[in-house]
Amino acid sequence: MSDDAPPPNAPAQGPRHLAEDDVGIVRPRDYTHAEPFVFKSGQTIQGFTLRYETYGTLNATRDNAVLVCHALSGDHHCAGWHSPSDTKPGWWNNLIGPGKAVDTRRFFVVCANVLGGCQGSTGPSSVDPSTGRPYGTRFPFVTIRDMVHAQKLLLDHLGIAELHAVLGGSMGGMTAMIFAIEYPQFTRRQIIMASTANESAQAIAFNEVGRQAIMQDPAWNNGDYPRDGGPRVGLAIARMMAHITYLSDAGMDRKFGRRKRESAGGESYTFDAQFEVESYLRHQGQSFINRFDANSYLYITRAIDQFDPARASGTLEQAFAPVQAESLVVGFTSDWLFPPEQNRSIALALLRAGKRASYAELSTDLGHDSFLLESADLYALVRGFLERSETYVFDFAI
Amino acid sequence: MSRLVEKRTVDMEVIGKWVEPQSRVLDLGCGRGELMAYLVQAKQVYATGVDLDFARISACVARGLSAYQGDMTDFMRAFPDRHFDRVICSRTVHELNDPAGVILEALRVGTAVTVGFVNHGFWKNRVDELFRGRKVRNAVYTTAWHESRPANPLSVADFEDFCRLKSIRVARRAHLLGDWRTPCGVMPNLFAGYALYDLARA
Numbered sequence: 371m372s373d374d375a376p377p378p379n380a381p382a383q384g385p386r387h388l389a390e391d392d393v394g395i396v397r398p399r400d401y402t403h404a405e406p407f408v409f410k411s412g413q414t415i416q417g418f419t420l421r422y423e424t425y426g427t428l429n430a431t432r433d434n435a436v437l438v439c440h441a442l443s444g445d446h447h448c449a450g451w452h453s454p455s456d457t458k459p460g461w462w463n464n465l466i467g468p469g470k471a472v473d474t475r476r477f478f479v480v481c482a483n484v485l486g487g488c489q490g491s492t493g494p495s496s497v498d499p500s501t502g503r504p505y506g507t508r509f510p511f512v513t514i515r516d517m518v519h520a521q522k523l524l525l526d527h528l529g530i531a532e533l534h535a536v537l538g539g540s541m542g543g544m545t546a547m548i549f550a551i552e553y554p555q556f557t558r559r560q561i562i563m564a565s566t567a568n569e570s571a572q573a574i575a576f577n578e579v580g581r582q583a584i585m586q587d588p589a590w591n592n593g594d595y596p597r598d599g600g601p602r603v604g605l606a607i608a609r610m611m612a613h614i615t616y617l618s619d620a621g622m623d624r625k626f627g628r629r630k631r632e633s634a635g636g637e638s639y640t641f642d643a644q645f646e647v648e649s650y651l652r653h654q655g656q657s658f659i660n661r662f663d664a665n666s667y668l669y670i671t672r673a674i675d676q677f678d679p680a681r682a683s684g685t686l687e688q689a690f691a692p693v694q695a696e697s698l699v700v701g702f703t704s705d706w707l708f709p710p711e712q713n714r715s716i717a718l719a720l721l722r723a724g725k726r727a728s729y730a731e732l733s734t735d736l737g738h739d740s741f742l743l744e745s746a747d748l749y750a751l752v753r754g755f756l757e758r759s760e761t762y763v764f765d766f767a768i
Numbered sequence: 769m770s771r772l773v774e775k776r777t778v779d780m781e782v783i784g785k786w787v788e789p790q791s792r793v794l795d796l797g798c799g800r801g802e803l804m805a806y807l808v809q810a811k812q813v814y815a816t817g818v819d820l821d822f823a824r825i826s827a828c829v830a831r832g833l834s835a836y837q838g839d840m841t842d843f844m845r846a847f848p849d850r851h852f853d854r855v856i857c858s859r860t861v862h863e864l865n866d867p868a869g870v871i872l873e874a875l876r877v878g879t880a881v882t883v884g885f886v887n888h889g890f891w892k893n894r895v896d897e898l899f900r901g902r903k904v905r906n907a908v909y910t911t912a913w914h915e916s917r918p919a920n921p922l923s924v925a926d927f928e929d930f931c932r933l934k935s936i937r938v939a940r941r942a943h944l945l946g947d948w949r950t951p952c953g954v955m956p957n958l959f960a961g962y963a964l965y966d967l968a969r970a
Contacts, residue, residue: 696832696834698829714838717836718836718843718846718847721816721834721836721847722846722847722848722851724792724814726814726834727834727836728825728828728829728833728834728835728836729825729835729836729837729838730822730825730826730829730835730837731822731837731838732822733822747822747823747826750826750830751826751829753830754826754827754829754830755829755830758829758830758831758832
């Protein structure tokens with residue numbers, strides 16, 4: 371996902387955290403699981419912490435929870451503001467809030483940083499209690515399933531009886547799928563956006579180049595580096611390249627074209643950033659290294675590459691056999707990382723398995739990041755799926 | 769209820785009579801899900817719809833219906849033989865690029881296929897064209913040619929020929945007069961305003 375600075379031409383506004391449809395100032399919390407946790411790989415850690423946020427109120431029947439799942443570089447802060455001076459809100463603030471598509475007046479929204487992450491949840495940069503040093507590459511290999519199991523422990527801790535819905539884009543969609551497969555009684559609905567049931571060779575290839583950029587940086591040192599050090603050059607390059615895969619050709623042309631930076635002259639015979647797209651990517655890389663851990667990047671991209679629920683079951687519809695959730699899958703025309711076809715396959719496999727599933731497709735030029743789009747169509751779709759009544763009321767009105 | 773709404777209802781009621789309760793139904797060209805919602809309510813079917821338009825899919829989703837945005841032939845190709853108990857193609861067949869291809873694919877994925885269409889051979893449509901010399905417009909197809917989608921109108925006789933040619937078994941027929949309500953006993957190609965066919969593989 372992009373972390374753009376707010377658009378320079380945004381109209382001057384009042385304090386945005388006070389907007390009527392905004393969850394306002396929010397505070398992250400930590401859940402600590404104090405018992406051993408066994409990973410799919412068989413490896414164990416002696417407990418873990420998940421950092422999470424919640425918005426809205428859990429109802430008396432404890433069944434109005436909506437779990438939001440983040441993508442590779444996302445985190446638990448999906449709506450609201452941490453302080454009035456924040457320059458930007460949580461990453462899905464346009465979708466989540468009072469009266470928004472995911473209505474926090476109606477739903478209890480939960481979002482947690484994944485296991486293996488680096489935004490407060492236990493991951494490779496956390497201290498291994500047995501050595502007093504960061505785990506580094508001694509951290510167990512994480513799968514999407516492990517992330518889901520850890521989040522389920524958090525949801526149990528919060529007293530949630532069942533999920534009204536789980537939703538996410540990209541890796542978040544994979545997380546949703548595993549929730550629906552692993553906890554069929556618990557998961558009533560799932561929304562999968564810009565995701566895939568197994569990455570293409572091309573997507574794995576991009577992740578591999580990112581990992582190589584990190585691992586070939588001498589500062590990576592086999593994953594053993596101090597908290598404030600590490601392979602900053604490698605991580606920034608990995609991010610710059612990955613960021614291109616989140617956009618589209620047309621979208622980049624619209625946003626940057628061949629425009630040059632003001633400081634760049636007409637003819638400039640240097641390798642300094644001349645084009646706006648260059649300085650944009652450099653900014654993306656630099657801001658990323660200040661908030662993301664390189665080892666987490668290796669672990670999470672590996673988890674995404676490994677994701678393939680069909681492999682264990684034979685076919686995708688067999689993998690989906692236990693699902694009881696109703697599903698909504700959303701593809702975006704310009705997404706070439708997890709293209710519409712791969713999203714269609716998810717919906718088709720669910721339907722072949724006899725499940726209730728819908729597929730909708732939005733025409734956008736924002737590429738893979740389109741699921742973060744500000745789109746009335748997307749909002750109406752999500753709201754309609756989450757809020758429709760259970761009973762069918764037949765209406766002859768057209 | 770307006771006359772138009774009434775005509776839609778009649779269509780649904782005939783289809784509703786043919787649909788087995790709790791069966792698995794696919795609606796090709798499902799629109800905003802009116803027929804599916806009716807069948808779910810009246811016959812507790814497990815319904816899935818296909819349509820090309822995002823807004824229509826979104827409307828189906830908001831009604832709690834399963835709907836898939838995409839090409840209907842591509843959709844059907846993703847399913848094994850007889851996956852559906854019934855495939856419905858209601859007032860869609862005249863707008864298809866490859867009507868034979870769609871109906872034959874529907875006969876593969878569905879045990880039964882229901883096709884409903886406005887009979888272009890209906891006498892009023894003939895008179896209309898003969899005397900007015902204009903595109904047929906009626907209570908259902910209200911728009912002028914320049915506001916209409918491309919259409920490939922067909923008649924009862926055309927459809928009967930098609931079924932013979934492709935060795936498709938016609939399990940049931942419903943020919944309705946111009947009011948789309950009263951059964952039409954004789955010369956349906958001339959007197960039926962609307963026709964419904966229930967097809968099966970020979």
